[in-house]
Amino acid sequence: MVTVNVHEAKTHLSRLLAQVEAGEEVIIARNGAPVARLVSCRPRGKRLPGSWKGRIELDEAVFDDSFFFDPLPEEDLAAWEGRA
Numbered sequence: 001m002v003t004v005n006v007h008e009a010k011t012h013l014s015r016l017l018a019q020v021e022a023g024e025e026v027i028i029a030r031n032g033a034p035v036a037r038l039v040s041c042r043p044r045g046k047r048l049p050g051s052w053k054g055r056i057e058l059d060e061a062v063f064d065d066s067f068f069f070d071p072l073p074e075e076d077l078a079a080w081e082g083r084a
Contacts, residue, residue, distance in 0.1 A: 003027040003034070 002016075002024060009016060009028045016026050016038060026038040071077075078084040 001025045001027060003029055005032075006030050006035075 002019065004012070004016065004026065006028060009026075020026055020038050020040050021042075023040065027034050028036040028038065072080070075084070
């Protein structure tokens with residue numbers, strides 16, 4: 001992701017659009033504060049369920065019920081709730 005100021009965006013719009021077409025995201029800022037985001041309008045293509053099957057491996061511990069369903073430790077729970 002690239003961040004540019006308004007003046008640079010106006011001066012180099014063609015270059016920034018080429019970057020966006022290549023898949024990069026461009027943030028336009030005014031006085032250092034983000035104002036707008038340039039992203040590609042082109043669809044990324046159709047997603048196919050199962051297209052990653054056989055390409056990744058998960059540790060068996062991921063499927064252990066206790067891993068998912070045990071209560072969070074109090075310290076972690078407080079952090080998620082903004083009490084930490």
